Amino acid sequence: MKLTGAEIICKALEYEGVEVVFGYPGGAVLPLYDKLYDSPIRHILVRHEQGAAHAADGYARATGKPGVCIATSGPGATNLVTGIANAYMDSVPIIAFTGQVNLSAIGRDSFQEADITGITLPIVKHSYLVKDVNQLAATIRAAFHIATTGRPGPVLIDLPKDITIAQAEFEYPPQVTFRGYRVPGRCDSAQVYQAARAIGEARKPVIYAGGGVISSNAAEELREFAEKTRIPVTNTLLGKGSFPETHPLSLGMVGMHGTAYANYAVSYSDLIIAIGARFDDRVTGRLDTFAPNARVIHIDIDPAEIGKNVRVHIPLIGDVKPILKELIQRVEVPDTREWLKQIEQWKAEYPLRYTNEEGVLKPQYVIEQIWEITRDKNAVITTEVGQNQMWAAQYYKALRPRTFISSGGLGTMGFGLPAAVGAQIGRPDAVVFDIAGDGSIQMTVQELATAVQYNLPINIAILNNRFLGMVRQWQELFNNKRYSQTEFPDLPDFVKLAEAYGAVGMRVTRSEEVRPALERAIATPKPVIIDFVIAREENVFPMVPAGESLTKMVGC
Amino acid sequence: MRHTLAVLVENQPGVLTRVAGLFSRRGYNIESLAVGETHEPTISRMTIVVDGDDLVIEQVVKQLNKLIDVIDVQDVTQAEYVDRELVLIKVNAEPSIRGEIMQIVDIFRARIVDIGYNTLIIECTGDEGKIRAIEKSLKPFGILELVRTGKIAMVRGQKYEED
Ligand SMILES: Cc1cc2nc3c(=O)[nH]c(=O)nc-3n(C[C@H](O)[C@H](O)[C@H](O)COP(=O)(O)OP(=O)(O)OC[C@H]3O[C@@H](n4cnc5c(N)ncnc54)[C@H](O)[C@@H]3O)c2cc1C
Ligand SMILES: Cc1ncc(C[n+]2csc(CCOP(=O)(O)OP(=O)(O)O)c2C)c(N)n1
Ligand SMILES: [Mg+2]
Numbered sequence: 001m002k003l004t005g006a007e008i009i010c011k012a013l014e015y016e017g018v019e020v021v022f023g024y025p026g027g028a029v030l031p032l033y034d035k036l037y038d039s040p041i042r043h044i045l046v047r048h049e050q051g052a053a054h055a056a057d058g059y060a061r062a063t064g065k066p067g068v069c070i071a072t073s074g075p076g077a078t079n080l081v082t083g084i085a086n087a088y089m090d091s092v093p094i095i096a097f098t099g100q101v102n103l104s105a106i107g108r109d110s111f112q113e114a115d116i117t118g119i120t121l122p123i124v125k126h127s128y129l130v131k132d133v134n135q136l137a138a139t140i141r142a143a144f145h146i147a148t149t150g151r152p153g154p155v156l157i158d159l160p161k162d163i164t165i166a167q168a169e170f171e172y173p174p175q176v177t178f179r180g181y182r183v184p185g186r187c188d189s190a191q192v193y194q195a196a197r198a199i200g201e202a203r204k205p206v207i208y209a210g211g212g213v214i215s216s217n218a219a220e221e222l223r224e225f226a227e228k229t230r231i232p233v234t235n236t237l238l239g240k241g242s243f244p245e246t247h248p249l250s251l252g253m254v255g256m257h258g259t260a261y262a263n264y265a266v267s268y269s270d271l272i273i274a275i276g277a278r279f280d281d282r283v284t285g286r287l288d289t290f291a292p293n294a295r296v297i298h299i300d301i302d303p304a305e306i307g308k309n310v311r312v313h314i315p316l317i318g319d320v321k322p323i324l325k326e327l328i329q330r331v332e333v334p335d336t337r338e339w340l341k342q343i344e345q346w347k348a349e350y351p352l353r354y355t356n357e358e359g360v361l362k363p364q365y366v367i368e369q370i371w372e373i374t375r376d377k378n379a380v381i382t383t384e385v386g387q388n389q390m391w392a393a394q395y396y397k398a399l400r401p402r403t404f405i406s407s408g409g410l411g412t413m414g415f416g417l418p419a420a421v422g423a424q425i426g427r428p429d430a431v432v433f434d435i436a437g438d439g440s441i442q443m444t445v446q447e448l449a450t451a452v453q454y455n456l457p458i459n460i461a462i463l464n465n466r467f468l469g470m471v472r473q474w475q476e477l478f479n480n481k482r483y484s485q486t487e488f489p490d491l492p493d494f495v496k497l498a499e500a501y502g503a504v505g506m507r508v509t510r511s512e513e514v515r516p517a518l519e520r521a522i523a524t525p526k527p528v529i530i531d532f533v534i535a536r537e538e539n540v541f542p543m544v545p546a547g548e549s550l551t552k553m554v555g556c
Numbered sequence: 557m558r559h560t561l562a563v564l565v566e567n568q569p570g571v572l573t574r575v576a577g578l579f580s581r582r583g584y585n586i587e588s589l590a591v592g593e594t595h596e597p598t599i600s601r602m603t604i605v606v607d608g609d610d611l612v613i614e615q616v617v618k619q620l621n622k623l624i625d626v627i628d629v630q631d632v633t634q635a636e637y638v639d640r641e642l643v644l645i646k647v648n649a650e651p652s653i654r655g656e657i658m659q660i661v662d663i664f665r666a667r668i669v670d671i672g673y674n675t676l677i678i679e680c681t682g683d684e685g686k687i688r689a690i691e692k693s694l695k696p697f698g699i700l701e702l703v704r705t706g707k708i709a710m711v712r713g714q715k716y717e718e719d
Contacts, residue, residue, distance in 0.1 A: 117570065
């Protein structure tokens with residue numbers, strides 16, 4: 001039987017097991033929306049296409065399934081761009097469908113025409129402009145395959161309107177073959193053997209775990225590996241949840257705002273075992289002084305990550321999970337007793353700390369309370385970007401994978417709320433918190449309407465300092481407190497804003513109100529904003545100034 | 557150091573943009589790029605000359621390999637290969653000096669492909685060294701226009717064993 005392009009898309013999505021898509025309609029995708037109307041696939045109507053892309057991203061990170069978003073041609077498509085870039089930087093599998101003008105109208109500056117495959121070229125894993133309806137099903141199959149295998153990433157499919165109307169015989173290919181796309185297979189056993197020996201010989205080894213552990217679903221293996229070898233584990237921002245941060249072997253986060261003991265451990269180690277982590281500059285600090293005495297084992301599925309920033313002695317190319325399984329079998333257990341003692345000393349000497357002062361609300365305290373109240377629950381934390389994000393990274397001890405979702409590589413203010421929408425849709429039973437800043441929340445606050453429409457009980461905790469706090473902190477430290485354009489003299493009343501949207505608003509100004517407010521928020525079956533009025537000029541410490549060595553931390 | 561890469565790609569619209577975009581986005585220096593269909597019409601071959609140290613070249617090759625439309629990348633720099641480039645050069649050539657120019661053309665086994673009132677167009681094929689040399693030799697006459705195809709390269713066939 002022949003189906004229209006739009007019907008083929010709906011069917012293909014069903015074949016791919018897609019239950020929900022995030023989107024926003026418009027002229028070029030009218031035929032698609034007409035078919036979605038009858039489709040069993042749930043459509044979540046966002047309020048801005050950026051929200052659709054971030055929601056698909058949050059959904060993917062929270063569930064491990066690919067996220068799907070849809071936008072119309074022209075402005076709809078360009079509104080997706082930030083969200084696509086975000087997913088690209090953090091290696092998140094999303095598939096973006098964009099409407100396009102009719103094939104014959106392409107290239108003539110037609111109404112609402114934008115060259116979205118061109119615009120997104122450097123920020124997609126791959127993209128397609130469909131020119132033949134007979135290729136549509138195979139294209140969608142290919143897109144899902146590419147987005148979800150190897151190093152995950154966003155794939156865009158641009159759909160000329162006439163393609164969605166034209167008809168073709170529908171047959172969904174069970175698989176597609178590529179001449180130019182191969183996912184690395186089994187890692188070379190000789191390399192694993194070499195790594196196993198190097199680990200046995202190490203005296204000051206450290207595991208540096210990243211987002212790849214989570215996308216590989218290898219947290220169990222990581223734990224077994226660390227416990228067997230007695231090697232301490234530090235994680236990146238995107239690696240939060242790959243290893244329980246309350247574990248005695250955990251060092252918490254490494255890097256610019258990592259713990260002092262994680263930064264010391266990495267800097268003085270004799271062996272770094274990088275697992276699904278990409279030696280980002282927020283992590284390494286100054287490269288030429290980074291971990292000067294360490295040999296490096298690097299497990300990564302993307303060969304281009306090996307040696308990109310840091311010299312690697314033993315590369316293990318492939319999926320984390322099977323490699324760790326083999327390593328667990330083969331590894332020689334090193335003697336780390338002295339090293340662990342040294343680390344205990346660092347932990348005692350340089351703990352994460354802040355001071356609670358009478359009458360002021362500290363953001364760290366708020367995060368600690370959110371952690372206390374959700375630690376034993378099925379909870380997902382998303383964050384915005386800035387100080388709020390870093391306090392969340394430091395004080396919210398992630399225990400399980402896919403529970404801490406943050407925009408790392410792009411650092412997109414406005415990510416947290418739509419990501420929370422996606423996470424809550426994907427995990428309806430979870431308690432979801434967006435840890436937000438007063439600046440970031442204003443970038444995508446319209447998605448509160450989405451949360452209200454779909455009865456999503458997400459909790460938005462605004463750490464309100466009436467500053468673009470992270471930038472202000474840099475101005476304080478490096479620009480002589482010249483607060484150029486970082487202060488908000490007039491903010492909306494976030495309580496009233498919540499109410500205007502049909503959500504619940506609360507304001508907290510004192511420490512003792514924090515706990516009751518959080519309890520009330522969790523018990524409220526609607527979206528809630530809590531406006532935490534915090535100490536305005538609180539800073540995030542420790543901090544490695546940009547471009548400095550990892551050991552040159554201030555404020556610890 | 558300059559490296560010569562032989563890159564097989566899907567013969568599809570947009571592939572050239574992806575490759576060129578990769579180079580500009582990651583800050584690699586393309587010195588030349590030549591592209592054309594192979595004997596298998598669904599595959600095109602690009603010859604890319606790129607400048608960079610070993611680390612940069614390693615990244616270039618790996619990043620190229622990540623493009624879905626790139627089928628194979630070979631760095632032929634260290635291999636025994638034949639390379640050719642074609643250049644067209646329009647020189648000032650008043651009748652009185654044409655003889656001198658024609659001598660140069662002969663020496664390089666180049667060809668004259670157009671004679672104008674005061675100009676000649678010379679076609680020359682060869683490896684990099686030869687192209688550079690003919691350009692240098694013609695320069696004193698005044699080069700009015702010059703166009704190069706970019707280098708193409710092919711690894712030599714396996715040689716018969718000598719006994
Ligand atoms: C304001 C701000 C401050 C920041 N400060 C810090 C900081 O102090 N510390 C910090 O850590 N980060 C910080 N970040 C985040 C930082 O910018 C990077 O996003 C982060 O460090 C990258 O994490 P990752 O190395 O785990 O890599 P990801 O971006 O998660 O990459 C994952 C890696 O794993 C590989 N991979 C994926 N899947 C697999 C698989 N199945 N098998 C094997 N390999 C796989 C990928 O190829 C990739 O190399 C900050 C961000 C912001 C916005
Ligand atoms: C879209 C976007 N624009 C600008 C920035 C630069 N930036 C990084 S942090 C920050 C301040 C964030 O302010 P707020 O949300 O109030 O968080 P705070 O740091 O105060 O907790 C800014 C402007 C960014 N990361 N993203
Ligand atoms: Mg703020």
